[in-house]
Amino acid sequence: MSRLSRWLPPGPARWFLLPVYMLVGLALLYAVGRPIHVWLGNFYSGPRAPYLQMPSPDAMTLRWQTPQAEIGVVRYGRRPDRLEHTAREATPGEEHRLRLTGLEPDTRYYYAVGNPDGNRYAGAGYHFRTAPVSADVPVRFAVLGDPGDPTEQQKAVRNALTAWLERHARPNRPWLDLLLTTGDNAYRSGSNEQFQRGFFEPYAGLLRSVPVLPAYGNHDARRRVFFRLFDFPAHGESGGLPSGSKRWFAVDYGPLHVVMLDTTSQPVVPGHPMLDWLRRDLAATDRPWRVAVMHHPPYTHGSHDSDRRRDSHGRMFEVREHLLPILEAGGVDLVLAGHSHMYERSHLLDCHYGTSGVLDRPASLREANEGVYRKRTGPHGGTLYAVVGASARANQGPLDHPVMAVSEAKVGVLVVDVDGDRLTGRYLYRDGKIGDRFVLRHDPAAPAFDNGCQS
Numbered sequence: 001m002s003r004l005s006r007w008l009p010p011g012p013a014r015w016f017l018l019p020v021y022m023l024v025g026l027a028l029l030y031a032v033g034r035p036i037h038v039w040l041g042n043f044y045s046g047p048r049a050p051y052l053q054m055p056s057p058d059a060m061t062l063r064w065q066t067p068q069a070e071i072g073v074v075r076y077g078r079r080p081d082r083l084e085h086t087a088r089e090a091t092p093g094e095e096h097r098l099r100l101t102g103l104e105p106d107t108r109y110y111y112a113v114g115n116p117d118g119n120r121y122a123g124a125g126y127h128f129r130t131a132p133v134s135a136d137v138p139v140r141f142a143v144l145g146d147p148g149d150p151t152e153q154q155k156a157v158r159n160a161l162t163a164w165l166e167r168h169a170r171p172n173r174p175w176l177d178l179l180l181t182t183g184d185n186a187y188r189s190g191s192n193e194q195f196q197r198g199f200f201e202p203y204a205g206l207l208r209s210v211p212v213l214p215a216y217g218n219h220d221a222r223r224r225v226f227f228r229l230f231d232f233p234a235h236g237e238s239g240g241l242p243s244g245s246k247r248w249f250a251v252d253y254g255p256l257h258v259v260m261l262d263t264t265s266q267p268v269v270p271g272h273p274m275l276d277w278l279r280r281d282l283a284a285t286d287r288p289w290r291v292a293v294m295h296h297p298p299y300t301h302g303s304h305d306s307d308r309r310r311d312s313h314g315r316m317f318e319v320r321e322h323l324l325p326i327l328e329a330g331g332v333d334l335v336l337a338g339h340s341h342m343y344e345r346s347h348l349l350d351c352h353y354g355t356s357g358v359l360d361r362p363a364s365l366r367e368a369n370e371g372v373y374r375k376r377t378g379p380h381g382g383t384l385y386a387v388v389g390a391s392a393r394a395n396q397g398p399l400d401h402p403v404m405a406v407s408e409a410k411v412g413v414l415v416v417d418v419d420g421d422r423l424t425g426r427y428l429y430r431d432g433k434i435g436d437r438f439v440l441r442h443d444p445a446a447p448a449f450d451n452g453c454q455s
């Protein structure tokens with residue numbers, strides 16, 4: 001009798017049990033193998049091209065990775081043929097970080113990255129620009145939504161973005177100043193391997209010349225790699241009020257004040273340090289344009305529903321009820337979120353913190369006038385909300401949230417220009433065409449909202 005036969009009953013029943021045993025075996029193999037596969041993904045040890053972190057007027061951080069331990073060296077200068085400065089790590093390693101300091105504001109620097117023996121990454125595409133100080137400088141940023149899925153659509157959107165930026169280059173300005181994401185940067189589990197395949201490789205051409213500010217999404221939070229891969233200006237390295245936390249912080253860039261918030265791992269409740277810091281940071285900033293970035297949207301009828309309390313553990317309710325009053329009182333102009341894999345962009349809103357069914361349209365919503373939303377600066381002048389969650393794939397949903405001016409399940413990327421008293425947003429499709437276009441204008445003569453929130 002064979003070994004297998006000893007585990008099977010005699011007679012015809014054995015022929016029924018054999019496939020059951022095989023199925024159970026396969027299920028066990030999957031149950032054990034999948035976590036091992038993901039766990040192994042945490043240990044990506046291949047090369048990773050340079051990317052830029054913590055921009056400021058006088059400093060920039062470069063990160064990269066090498067397969068073997070070595071001393072990292074950055075050679076840099078203001079002319080591509082003359083990289084006369086050198087920054088060098090003190091100890092060898094595979095994960096590299098060098099912060100270049102003592103730089104001039106709003107200035108382009110060329111760089112090469114390598115080791116004491118030579119350069120690994122060098123050439124025409126390796127340059128960055130330090131942050132401007134003046135609020136009069138026009139700034140352009142792009143917003144990638146839930147981007148970390150290496151699909152054909154992701155590549156098409158990226159190609160459309162780079163082609164559009166080249167076609168619409170601004171005189172004497174870089175093609176892009178900042179790259180923001182709304183979170184979920186590495187599907188499905190936020191492992192190091194998935195960050196490499198879903199984020200660093202597809203966007204390498206952007207990341208080497210544009211600093212990236214990634215929001216923290218629920219898929220990033222499945223592993224602990226996110227906070228190791230990026231540098232966070234917790235101590236005011238990029239401007240704003242020091243937060244003391246990697247999970248919430250500010251970045252100043254010319255006229256722009258960006259606050260990055262963690263709605264994924266932090267309870268968004270009154271008294272939480274993130275909310276206290278946010279209130280103080282917004283009161284302290286003197287930058288005229290204020291943008292808030294988080295993963296969970298306060299308003300969406302997409303692949304998530306902000307009216308369902310059980311959706312996403314109530315995060316969207318928390319954001320709406322506890323974050324929005326602070327953001328609107330702090331004069332935030334634009335709130336960017338993802339999570340719902342579509343594009344939804346609101347009218348000018350103020351003081352709507354309930355579900356869609358209780359929207360008081362005359363009191364809380366103002367439509368554009370001849371294509372322009374006009375708002376007063378200061379508390380409760382009005383805020384635009386955008387769900388940008390479809391830079392790699394678009395899902396289906398009802399797309400009928402009443403605060404939205406535009407709702408569509410189309411992959412794309414949002415490009416925002418801030419220039420003087422105007423903010424212009426364009427949603428760029430994968431085919432290079434512009435879908436939504438909106439303009440928000442700071443105008444002291446704009447009518448005030450009359451909803452009681454201003455008092």
Ligand SMILES: [Fe+2]
Nearest residue numbers: 184217218339
């Ligand atoms: Fe998400």
